[in-house]
Amino acid sequence: MKAPVRVAVTGAAGQIGYSLLFRIASGDMLGPDQPVILQLLEVPPAMDAVQGVMMELDDCAFPLLAGLQASDQAEEAFKDADYILLVGAKPRGPGMERKDLLEANAAIFSVQGKAMNAVASRDVRVLAVGNPANTNALIAQRNAPDLDPRCFTAMTRLDHNRALAQLANRTGTHVTDIQKLTVWGNHSATQYPDISHAVVDGKAASDLVDQAWLEESFIPTVQQRGAAIIKARGQSSAASAASAAIDHMRDWTLGTPEGDWVSMAIPSDGSYGIAEGIIYSFPVRCSGGRYEIVQDLSIDDFSRERMSATEQELVEERDAVQHLLP
Numbered sequence: 001m002k003a004p005v006r007v008a009v010t011g012a013a014g015q016i017g018y019s020l021l022f023r024i025a026s027g028d029m030l031g032p033d034q035p036v037i038l039q040l041l042e043v044p045p046a047m048d049a050v051q052g053v054m055m056e057l058d059d060c061a062f063p064l065l066a067g068l069q070a071s072d073q074a075e076e077a078f079k080d081a082d083y084i085l086l087v088g089a090k091p092r093g094p095g096m097e098r099k100d101l102l103e104a105n106a107a108i109f110s111v112q113g114k115a116m117n118a119v120a121s122r123d124v125r126v127l128a129v130g131n132p133a134n135t136n137a138l139i140a141q142r143n144a145p146d147l148d149p150r151c152f153t154a155m156t157r158l159d160h161n162r163a164l165a166q167l168a169n170r171t172g173t174h175v176t177d178i179q180k181l182t183v184w185g186n187h188s189a190t191q192y193p194d195i196s197h198a199v200v201d202g203k204a205a206s207d208l209v210d211q212a213w214l215e216e217s218f219i220p221t222v223q224q225r226g227a228a229i230i231k232a233r234g235q236s237s238a239a240s241a242a243s244a245a246i247d248h249m250r251d252w253t254l255g256t257p258e259g260d261w262v263s264m265a266i267p268s269d270g271s272y273g274i275a276e277g278i279i280y281s282f283p284v285r286c287s288g289g290r291y292e293i294v295q296d297l298s299i300d301d302f303s304r305e306r307m308s309a310t311e312q313e314l315v316e317e318r319d320a321v322q323h324l325l326p
């Protein structure tokens with residue numbers, strides 16, 4: 001058995017938290033030989049609810065759960081944290097775009113960025129899930145100047161997984177038959193799910209589906225999936241979001257499968273001409289606990305136009321929160 005690692009989760013009493021914590025504690029995120037200490041953060045009115053979640057975690061008698069604590073103080077919850085999952089934020093309701101949450105949620109991420117700067121492990125891996133996730137990750141990063149900027153990521157894995165499912169359904173295959181799909185840009189309705197390099201059962205995906213399906217069905221369905229779930233369920237996706245967070249952290253830590261890549265929103269280094277510094281979703285390969293952008297993919301005009309539109313939205317979101325970016 002390895003030594004335990006510390007995993008901090010914010011919004012621990014919320015919908016996503018309720019699906020996420022049990023999977024982290026069971027070993028789905030960091031592997032069956034990695035004990036974890038869970039450090040939960042909630043707001044004061046939710047501390048009773050968190051106590052209930054902790055009782056249930058105890059009641060699971062998870063062999064890998066090496067410690068469990070909760071706090072309403074970020075400095076306590078983030079102390080020495082090796083992993084921080086920033087879930088605690090307001091979700092959107094029907095008729096809203098995710099960026100409508102910027103004002104309500106942005107302040108949370110500046111406060112929490114400062115707290116992790118002060119107390120988290122210097123090798124911490126941070127995932128922003130709370131919306132608008134990319135810009136929230138940027139706010140946390142910029143408020144944590146003593147941490148490596150590359151520690152900060154945002155979640156587009158749910159979009160990636162949604163795109164896999166749509167393409168598998170259309171081609172009569174299984175998600176495990178598909179490789180090299182990419183979601184570019186923002187976790188928003190401008191994101192660009194791109195199949196131009198994807199391979200399905202060894203064949204080019206673009207030879208298996210027609211352009212009309214791509215433009216009129218696949219791209220809008222993936223872009224609007226979050227809204228479709230809110231409409232159907234009356235609440236935003238939770239179990240699938242938790243599952244994607246597990247996938248994101250697992251692959252970042254333990255590596256992406258040979259011959260494939262995943263989508264992660266990470267600080268742009270200017271690759272593919274994307275504005276440096278914004279938290280933009282790229283195709284990445286992970287190994288040895290580090291991610292690298294997959295380079296030298298051909299980008300046609302169709303893709304470029306969509307990659308630029310979602311980049312533009314992220315630049316605008318960044319400009320709207322300048323006052324929170326020291």
Ligand SMILES: NC(=O)C1=CN([C@@H]2O[C@H](COP(=O)(O)OP(=O)(O)OC[C@H]3O[C@@H](n4cnc5c(N)ncnc54)[C@H](O)[C@@H]3O)[C@@H](O)[C@H]2O)C=CC1
Nearest residue numbers: 011013014015016042088089090091129130131155158241
């Ligand atoms: N990136 C992605 O793919 C996805 C992101 N989301 C986002 O995740 C966030 C959480 O969603 P749900 O769990 O459904 O919401 P929820 O409302 O059920 O839970 C959020 C929890 O966060 C807590 N919270 C609020 N402010 C906090 C703070 N400052 N510190 C610690 N905890 C705090 C609340 O008390 C609440 O318990 C939302 O912003 C939602 O839009 C949801 C699905 C997918």
Ligand SMILES: O=C([O-])CC(=O)C(=O)O
Nearest residue numbers: 092131158226227236237
């Ligand atoms: O759509 C929302 O507001 C929740 C979310 O981010 C998603 O399901 O992708």
